Amino acid sequence: MKSAKTPHEVHAVLAAAFNTKDVNVVMNVYDANGIIFPEPGKEISGRAQFAEAVKSICAVPGVMEIKTVYCLQSGDVAVGRSEWSVTDNGKTQVAAKGIELMKQQPDGSWKIIIDHAFGAEANLIA
Template structure:
């Protein structure tokens, strides 16, 4: 899998990775020393916890789509706001609004350091 070479391409690359249903491909999109919030109020960090969270999401039948609302970059860091869903035919399995922090790697590619999948939901309380 090719990691995105532009921060604004990270959402599309992440959706494509999820749609492979390949844990290693998806894991490659993340800096596992960061944080993923696979469900509201339950942040996790570290390779094992990341893998558990990703496997749980991959277990949801359907196709993931991620729309980039915005991506703001300053140097080698960027923040993105997304609207994403997993649908199976016409059935929406899950839908949310997220916030992602990305960091450019030494080779010029981008990885997600913080993925708050529900971080932009209006009723979210920190």
């Protein structure tokens, strides 16, 4: 599986990884020492819990698409805003607006360290 060479590639690489439905492939897009919010108000950290959250998302039937609304980079960190969905046979299974914090790795690739999948929803209260 291709790794993201720039922060602007992260969303496309993440969607392709999720579409493999392989938890290990998806986990390679993340820094598993980070955090993920697989649903509003639910923060997950720790490698085992992180993998379980990814497994649940991979279980949603359909194809994931991610549109990058913006990606802002400063040195070895970047923040992205996304609009994503999983669609199966023309029916949207889940869709949201997310915010992702990415960090460049020692090998030059980029990984997500914070994935707030619903972080840009208008009705979300922090």
